[in-house]
Amino acid sequence: MSTGVPRVASAQGRAAAPSPGERGASYDGTGPWRLLRHYGVAAAEGLALDEALMLGYRRGAPFRPPTIRLYTYRSHAALVGRYQHLEAEIDLGACSRTGTGVNRRPTGGGAIVMGEGQLGVAVVAHAPAAETPKQLLGRFSEGIIAGLATIGVRACFRGKNDLETAGKKIAGLGLYLDGKGALLFHSSVLADLDLAFMLEVLRVPAAKLGDKGVAAVRERVTTVTAETGADWSGRDLCGAVAAGFATALGTELLPGDVEGEESEAARTLVSDKYESETWLHQRTPHPDANGSSLFKTPAGLVRVYVALSGATIKSALFAGDFNEIPEPLGRFEESLRWKRLDASELASLAERTTSGDTGLGVPPEALARAVLEAGERALAHAAAAPVRLEGSCYFPEKEPSP
Amino acid sequence: MTGDTYRIVRGYRLALDRAYDRETHMWVSVQDGDRVRIGLDPLGVETTGSIAQLAVLRSPSSLRRGEQFGSLEAEKFVGPLLAPLSGVVVACNDAAIADPGLLHRDRFGEGWLAEMDARDLAAERQELVEGAEEIVAWFESKVDEYRLRGVLAE
Numbered sequence: 001m002s003t004g005v006p007r008v009a010s011a012q013g014r015a016a017a018p019s020p021g022e023r024g025a026s027y028d029g030t031g032p033w034r035l036l037r038h039y040g041v042a043a044a045e046g047l048a049l050d051e052a053l054m055l056g057y058r059r060g061a062p063f064r065p066p067t068i069r070l071y072t073y074r075s076h077a078a079l080v081g082r083y084q085h086l087e088a089e090i091d092l093g094a095c096s097r098t099g100t101g102v103n104r105r106p107t108g109g110g111a112i113v114m115g116e117g118q119l120g121v122a123v124v125a126h127a128p129a130a131e132t133p134k135q136l137l138g139r140f141s142e143g144i145i146a147g148l149a150t151i152g153v154r155a156c157f158r159g160k161n162d163l164e165t166a167g168k169k170i171a172g173l174g175l176y177l178d179g180k181g182a183l184l185f186h187s188s189v190l191a192d193l194d195l196a197f198m199l200e201v202l203r204v205p206a207a208k209l210g211d212k213g214v215a216a217v218r219e220r221v222t223t224v225t226a227e228t229g230a231d232w233s234g235r236d237l238c239g240a241v242a243a244g245f246a247t248a249l250g251t252e253l254l255p256g257d258v259e260g261e262e263s264e265a266a267r268t269l270v271s272d273k274y275e276s277e278t279w280l281h282q283r284t285p286h287p288d289a290n291g292s293s294l295f296k297t298p299a300g301l302v303r304v305y306v307a308l309s310g311a312t313i314k315s316a317l318f319a320g321d322f323n324e325i326p327e328p329l330g331r332f333e334e335s336l337r338w339k340r341l342d343a344s345e346l347a348s349l350a351e352r353t354t355s356g357d358t359g360l361g362v363p364p365e366a367l368a369r370a371v372l373e374a375g376e377r378a379l380a381h382a383a384a385a386p387v388r389l390e391g392s393c394y395f396p397e398k399e400p401s402p
Numbered sequence: 403m404t405g406d407t408y409r410i411v412r413g414y415r416l417a418l419d420r421a422y423d424r425e426t427h428m429w430v431s432v433q434d435g436d437r438v439r440i441g442l443d444p445l446g447v448e449t450t451g452s453i454a455q456l457a458v459l460r461s462p463s464s465l466r467r468g469e470q471f472g473s474l475e476a477e478k479f480v481g482p483l484l485a486p487l488s489g490v491v492v493a494c495n496d497a498a499i500a501d502p503g504l505l506h507r508d509r510f511g512e513g514w515l516a517e518m519d520a521r522d523l524a525a526e527r528q529e530l531v532e533g534a535e536e537i538v539a540w541f542e543s544k545v546d547e548y549r550l551r552g553v554l555a556e
Binding site: 082083134135137180 | 425449450451452453454455457469470473475476477478479480481482483484500501502503506551552553
């Protein structure tokens with residue numbers, strides 16, 4: 001398999017796990033999930049234990065109910081996505097100055113900051129043969145949604161890799177299937193977030209906006225603290241999220257411990273993988289490339305920043321002299337994620353998401369043209385610093401010792 | 403290829419001149435002797451979403467059917483590419499690695515993923531779906547199943 005319909009159970013009939021039941025029913029029907037809680041973990045250790053837990057869920061291992069791990073990182077850790085370039089996404093100088101750890105997640109997506117203000121959620125399980133990645137993301141995010149609901153925060157699945165509250169991101173989601181029958185669902189739930197710090201250590205487009213960067217991110221991202229008006233830490237959210245998983249997935253969570261073999265595997269993964277230069281500074285054929293373009297509107301100049309992976313748009317951000325991003329523009333901006341940099345597709349998307357009215361006094365095609373131009377500049381930058389293809393063929397990765 | 407090579411099945415253009423793995427949605431096209439070319443079928447591509455990154459084994463690597471020969475980052479996840487046959491991966495498609503969009507634009511042609519020297523082609527191809535009518539019937543049932551489960555848009 002591959003992929004979308006990842007039959008992790010192989011064609012030889014090595015079934016990975018029973019198919020989960022309907023939503024609301026027990027995930028596996030075989031017993032309570034193991035609940036782990038860890039606070040203040042270092043970057044490499046946090047990621048390594050997640051991967052070590054997967055070893056017990058590979059094909060051939062005795063079937064066991066899933067494990068859910070709720071944890072916080074020691075403030076702070078800057079984590080890039082699986083295929084990003086560390087130096088391009090993170091200001092390593094700023095990390096050094098601020099004592100921020102850096103590492104690479106096994107899951108995809110963009111760079112994030114983790115610390116006491118963010119709750120890490122990891123679900124490790126046998127990959128069910130009958131569910132697609134989209135279904136799995138939806139299923140596990142139900143646990144977080146239900147948990148947030150218990151504290152009065154209404155969140156929903158945004159359809160790609162985020163949970164949103166009133167149109168703003170409140171949690172990021174990721175899924176990693178290891179090819180050996182195990183899955184890892186990751187989420188970062190924003191209990192709180194120091195936006196200025198985030199913009200100091202991450203090279204995200206908003207960091208280029210100077211004083212306006214914090215306001216630009218605040219328009220697009222929210223936190224439990226902001227939504228409830230009370231201070232929340234990642235640790236504070238543990239109880240609610242655990243209860244949410246139990247309710248949404250119809251299962252019981254029993255506090256448990258990391259087993260000896262898992263601890264040993266995690267230590268090996270720390271030294272052999274997550275602290276290795278090879279992993280940290282891995283090169284891929286399509287490093288995320290950034291470009292921007294400027295266009296005139298009756299309301300003033302607007303700049304669009306685009307981050308690409310190859311010809312795929314991973315994120316976009318419009319910035320201008322508007323107090324709030326016009327709603328149609330916000331819809332278009334959000335819809336751009338994971339779209340191809342294709343003129344006709346962009347034009348059609350702009351027309352559809354704005355319904356012909358961009359809110360900026362320019363026609364939808366002007367937005368599409370600006371994105372295309374920014375994307376072409378990003379591609380030109382990437383072409384100026386080509387990456388050897390050999391860097392992409394790093395499989396098989398070094399196997400962790402069981 | 404003749405005009406009968408492709409057929410539109412439930413809205414998807416499907417090549418009938420090759421075999422398919424039921425579980426992984428990989429297609430297998432025999433090139434010469436035991437040399438096969440493999441790629442992702444339309445359901446594999448659609449349910450994966452936009453593919454941003456591909457990595458495929460480069461140096462000759464011996465695998466069993468169901469083992470990983472590469473990985474990808476797509477809209478929804480990071481996951482493995484699993485071999486539909488046992489054998490040795492002898493080539494990967496640099497063009498697709500450089501431009502994963504090829505899997506969306508030309509999945510049966512330029513968007514192939516790898517070539518393998520199959521170890522037990524005669525026996526293992528029995529596990530695959532082959533022959534026009536069998537392919538069409540299998541594919542129709544999969545599309546219907548995925549639509550029913552909400553995996554595919556109507």
